Amino acid sequence: MHSNKKLLVSHAPFWHDGTSLSAKYYNIMLVALIPTIAGILTYGTPALGVVCLSISTAIIWEYLMNRVSRQPISIGDGNAALIGLLLAMMFPATMPWWAVIVGTFVAVVIAKGIFGGLGANPFNPVVISVAILMVSWPDFLDFNYMLANYDTGFNMAYPMVSAKYFGTGTIAGFSTMDLLLGRQAGGLGTTFGLGIIIAGIYLMARGYIRWEIVVSFLAGVFVTALLFNMGDSTQYAGPMFHLLSGYTLMGAVFLATEDSSSPVNFIPMLIYGACGGLLTVLIRNIGVYPDGVIFAVLIINLVNPLVDKIRPKAMGRVA
Amino acid sequence: MIKRPFFGLVAPQLEYAGLDTAGAPQEVPAPSRITLFVDAPLNRTDSLMIAKGDAVKRGQKVVPFANSPAYTVSPRGGTIASIVSYTGNFGKKLTAVVIEVDENTEADNKFAEAGKTPSKESAAEFLGAIPGGLPRELVDVETVPETVVVAGADEDFLSVTRQYTISSNMEGVKRGVEILKKITGAKNIVLAVPGPLAAGASSAGAEVKTVGDQYPAANPHMIAKDCLGKVIPAGKSCADEGIVFISPEAVAAVGQAYAEGTVSDRKLVTVVKKSGEKKLLSAVIGTAVGEVLAACNESVDENDRLVLGGPMTGDAVYTESYPVCTDTDLILVQDATQIPDVADNACINCGACVRICPARIPVNVLIRYLEAGSYGDAADNHDLLSCIECGLCSFVCTAHIPIFQYIKLGKYEFARSIAAEADNAQ
Numbered sequence: 001m002h003s004n005k006k007l008l009v010s011h012a013p014f015w016h017d018g019t020s021l022s023a024k025y026y027n028i029m030l031v032a033l034i035p036t037i038a039g040i041l042t043y044g045t046p047a048l049g050v051v052c053l054s055i056s057t058a059i060i061w062e063y064l065m066n067r068v069s070r071q072p073i074s075i076g077d078g079n080a081a082l083i084g085l086l087l088a089m090m091f092p093a094t095m096p097w098w099a100v101i102v103g104t105f106v107a108v109v110i111a112k113g114i115f116g117g118l119g120a121n122p123f124n125p126v127v128i129s130v131a132i133l134m135v136s137w138p139d140f141l142d143f144n145y146m147l148a149n150y151d152t153g154f155n156m157a158y159p160m161v162s163a164k165y166f167g168t169g170t171i172a173g174f175s176t177m178d179l180l181l182g183r184q185a186g187g188l189g190t191t192f193g194l195g196i197i198i199a200g201i202y203l204m205a206r207g208y209i210r211w212e213i214v215v216s217f218l219a220g221v222f223v224t225a226l227l228f229n230m231g232d233s234t235q236y237a238g239p240m241f242h243l244l245s246g247y248t249l250m251g252a253v254f255l256a257t258e259d260s261s262s263p264v265n266f267i268p269m270l271i272y273g274a275c276g277g278l279l280t281v282l283i284r285n286i287g288v289y290p291d292g293v294i295f296a297v298l299i300i301n302l303v304n305p306l307v308d309k310i311r312p313k314a315m316g317r318v319a
Numbered sequence: 320m321i322k323r324p325f326f327g328l329v330a331p332q333l334e335y336a337g338l339d340t341a342g343a344p345q346e347v348p349a350p351s352r353i354t355l356f357v358d359a360p361l362n363r364t365d366s367l368m369i370a371k372g373d374a375v376k377r378g379q380k381v382v383p384f385a386n387s388p389a390y391t392v393s394p395r396g397g398t399i400a401s402i403v404s405y406t407g408n409f410g411k412k413l414t415a416v417v418i419e420v421d422e423n424t425e426a427d428n429k430f431a432e433a434g435k436t437p438s439k440e441s442a443a444e445f446l447g448a449i450p451g452g453l454p455r456e457l458v459d460v461e462t463v464p465e466t467v468v469v470a471g472a473d474e475d476f477l478s479v480t481r482q483y484t485i486s487s488n489m490e491g492v493k494r495g496v497e498i499l500k501k502i503t504g505a506k507n508i509v510l511a512v513p514g515p516l517a518a519g520a521s522s523a524g525a526e527v528k529t530v531g532d533q534y535p536a537a538n539p540h541m542i543a544k545d546c547l548g549k550v551i552p553a554g555k556s557c558a559d560e561g562i563v564f565i566s567p568e569a570v571a572a573v574g575q576a577y578a579e580g581t582v583s584d585r586k587l588v589t590v591v592k593k594s595g596e597k598k599l600l601s602a603v604i605g606t607a608v609g610e611v612l613a614a615c616n617e618s619v620d621e622n623d624r625l626v627l628g629g630p631m632t633g634d635a636v637y638t639e640s641y642p643v644c645t646d647t648d649l650i651l652v653q654d655a656t657q658i659p660d661v662a663d664n665a666c667i668n669c670g671a672c673v674r675i676c677p678a679r680i681p682v683n684v685l686i687r688y689l690e691a692g693s694y695g696d697a698a699d700n701h702d703l704l705s706c707i708e709c710g711l712c713s714f715v716c717t718a719h720i721p722i723f724q725y726i727k728l729g730k731y732e733f734a735r736s737i738a739a740e741a742d743n744a745q
Contacts, residue, residue: 007638008624008658011724013631013710014651015476016659017323017331019717021667077664119665119718207327210670264670264683314702315544315678316553 021118024208025078031199032085032254038195039188042152043093047188050095051088058084058104065113079118083107086126086254089189090247092146099140103129123301124258131294143185154183160246160290163237171237179244190250200253209257212269217252218243220277228285236285247293248280255293261301263308271307276300320630320657321476323715330674331715333534335473336597337515338482344587344599347614352400353418353605354642355381355448359389360412361404373399375418378582379427380445383414391416392448394584394604396424408634409731415642418605431580437498446576450586450604451569452645456558457503465561466547467505469496469570471512471520472530472537475629478589478649483599484567485516492567493523495574500524505563511542534631535677535709539564554704566646586643592617593654602643608650609639622655631710664718666690672712672722678705682712682722689725694733703729 040047062080066073075081087103095103111125112118134141143158150156155173162170174184182192190196204211221242228236242248247255256262256276263272276296283292324331366385375381377396382388397420405415430445443458456464469492471485485492496508510525513532520527528546530536536545539557542564543549551560572583585601588611592598598615608627612619619625619639626633627641629649643650672682680702688697697703706726713723 005619005639006621007619007636008622008655009635009637010624010661011635011721011727012626012629012633013714013723014624014626014633014635014653014658015320015630015714016719017321017715018659019323019671019715021664021718024669024717117665119667205326205328207323207671211328259667259669262668264668264673265681311681312679314553314680314705315540315707316550316555316705317702318552 021077021079025082027206027208028203028254029078029082029085031202032082032089032189034199035182035192035195036085036089036189038182038192039089039093039190042182042191043150043188047093049097050091050093050100050188051085053097053100054088054091054104055081055084057101058087058108061104061108062113065109065117069113069117071117074118077118080108083112083125085189087129089254090126090130090187090250092141092143092186093150093188094146095140099133099137103133106132119260121260122305123298124255124261126258127255127294127297127301131298134289134294143187147185150185154178156185158185158290159241160186160284163241163245164284164290167234168237169234171241174241174245176240176244179241184245186246187250190247193244193249196249196253200249203253203257209253210262210264210269212266213257213262213273214252216270216273217256217277218248218273220274221248221252221280222277224278224281225285228281242281242284246284246291251276251280251293251297255297256300261304263304265308265311268304268307268310271310272300272304275303320659333476333711334532335513335534335537336477336479337513337532338479338486339597342599343487344483344601345614346585347600347602347606347611349395349420349422349603350606350610351420352607353393353395353397353420353603354607354640355391355393355416355418355605356405356642356644357381357383357389357391357414357416359384359387359414361402361414362412367402369399369402369416371399371401374424375399376424376427378430378584380429381416383416389414390447392445392582393418394448394582395420395422396426397421409727426581430576430582434577434580437502437577439502442502442573446573446582448582448604448645449569449572449576450583450645451566451572453569453573454558454563454565456563457499457565463504464558464563465506466563467499467503467508468539468542468547468562468564469508469510469523469525469567470537470539470542470564471510471516471567472542473629473648474535474537474539475631475633475649476534477591477597477651478629479597479599480587480589480648481567482513482516483589484571484587485510485512485520488567488571489519489522491571491574493574494578495570495572496523496525498573498577499565499570509546510567511537511546513537535707535711538677538707538709540707541677553702554698566648569645586645586647588643588647589649590615590617591649591651593623593652593657604645605642607640607642608636611643611650612639612652617652619652620655624653624655624658626651626653631714632708660719661713661721662719664720666720667718669717671715671717675711675715677709677711678702678707680705686720686722686725689729692732694729695736697729698733703733706730 107125107129111128180193203209222239225239225242279296280292382390400419508525685701
């Protein structure tokens with residue numbers, strides 16, 4: 001029964017629907033470039049420098065981590081580059097070069113590599129990195145301080161800080177249109193709301209991110225902010241402001257949806273997202289930080305394994 | 320190959336191929352040498368009852384071992400050229416009997432004698448190798464199946480073999496259903512067919528149920544759930560629950576056997592070429608797959624893949640000499656360039672498998688236990704045994720993890736550990 005012709009033998013199935021890790025991460029990067037390019041147009045060459053440095057160092061860290069841990073080189077899947085890009089989007093355009101390198105080190109090596117690499121990270125590496133930078137060097141993520149000398153032609157007071165410490169009167173100047181079109185201070189890739197919304201719709205429609213998380217996160221922000229605003233509209237900003245300023249859209253589209261640290265079942269995704277939105281506004285309105293997205297995402301990452309236990313009973317399961 | 324649609328907001332809908340070729344199947348010329356499998360390992364040559372050079376009559380029952388009832392039926396007469404061991408998936412040991420065909424040998428008449436009145440005993444004794452395959456549970460004298468399902472819908476993609484039998488040989492199926500009613504004592508006989516064939520199937524004398532057109536609606540577990548309203552408990556087979564599945568070809572063959580005294584020797588096969596062209600052929604059981612492909616001008620080269628039984632659930636074979644078996648509904652040839660890769664990536668928890676799993680298994684959690692080799696934990700707490708083996712999880716896996724292979728391996732190892740425990744307990 002044997003012949004010399006060598007046929008390829010493997011286990012079923014013999015078809016694949018053609019998805020791949022690299023397609024997923026390159027698609028996310030592609031649309032993340034929309035708000036990033038808007039940021040580069042606003043802030044100029046320094047922003048471009050931060051983006052390039054962040055992406056390249058993230059790839060280098062990934063490569064070094066692969067070598068040290070004797071794993072196959074995985075920079076081709078695009079995940080490291082994506083981490084670099086997302087991290088840069090959240091930085092001010094004037095971020096010092098060494099802080100960018102520290103940021104990508106924390107994200108790629110500490111938050112991802114140490115836990116076992118792609119798919120094994122319990123928290124979103126980008127969020128871990130921003131959180132550590134925020135706590136270690138608060139000034140570098142204080143946009144009023146970092147962007148003080150920029151003349152962009154619009155109000156450069158960081159809206160999150162204004163809303164938190166000076167009441168809603170100080171943010172009356174920000175129209176919804178301003179916030180959508182990026183006429184606000186903030187992370188270089190997080191201010192162009194419209195671009196992030198377009199990116200989010202593309203990724204949800206193509207199934208690269210899970211729409212349930214995005215929608216419930218935004219709904220959580222909206223409802224909580226609305227309740228606060230109804231309670232005291234002079235102290236607490238309205239829901240549209242909370243949706244379109246700070247890291248909200250960035251968090252809903254790019255951060256909370258990171259695969260490894262988010263649930264996959266329907267009801268858990270809704271709970272996860274809604275909790276994220278709720279916590280975001282709670283931290284902003286009654287917490288100590290001007291923007292709550294980072295810590296909100298960390299907390300929902302933390303409860304993800306628990307909420308994801310809510311799932312339908314498997315077919316034929318007896319017990 | 321079905322690809323992921325551009326938009327992926329919801330899980331993709333995967334439709335079965337409808338029956339589009341209405342023409343009669345092309346007959347593959349009778350081969351000069353046939354290979355027949357006997358479901359017993361070739362361990363001790365001393366118990367062999369047949370030997371190289373023995374003459375075999377057309378339609379003769381071949382029982383290789385004195386200590387095992389396993390047998391095959393030679394569709395053609397000739398002499399035994401060799402008896403060799405064959406190892407299939409997961410170490411399954413079979414015995415292959417190769418017969419040099421001589422067209423001038425006479426027909427064996429043992430079944431014609433024994434099968435004058437249809438009975439379970441004569442079916443079990445002589446019809447074990449009919450085209451389509453006769454399920455052992457159907458002719459087991461100890462038990463009576465509650466429901467016999469004639470599965471007229473092809474379980475896997477691409478295949479039209481069963482649908483063609485339903486649409487072209489309704490008379491034969493009807494004749495077989497009557498015999499089955501008589502000999503099995505089953506309470507009900509159900510004919511499960513795809514929607515377009517339902518109207519024509521009503522004359523079969525069996526209750527007609529329509530199978531959905533989305534994969535895996537024709538999977539036996541799904542037919543049991545959707546058509547019969549019976550969910551098979553995890554770890555149990557359909558036969559355990561009294562539901563026996565049989566292909567329409569086998570039903571027609573049973574009918575023919577008792578009506579005419581001879582057993583059909585040709586198996587209907589759908590061949591899907593590298594180009595995607597689909598062809599129906601009929602080949603003598605035991606014909607080498609290579610000869611079937613040659614008959615439809617298809618060649619297999621180095622590093623191509625030869626699949627028997629469908630792109631989602633079939634088996635890849637390593638040689639073109641592998642024979643057409645009684646249950647070979649489809650032969651699929653994949654060019655080396657068409658073969659998708661598998662990878663040892665870690666699961667990224669994207670949830671594509673969870674969303675597509677028809678059995679609602681937490682595949683993302685299960686795969687972690689399977690990768691770690693914790694098969695007991697996987698079976699007890701993570702629904703390993705609920706798997707109905709449709710292969711969709713691997714099909715959609717973003718990380719290209721061979722999930723289905725892990726699941727099959729897990730089930731196999733779990734069953735082995737249970738058997739070992741039972742042995743130790745004695």
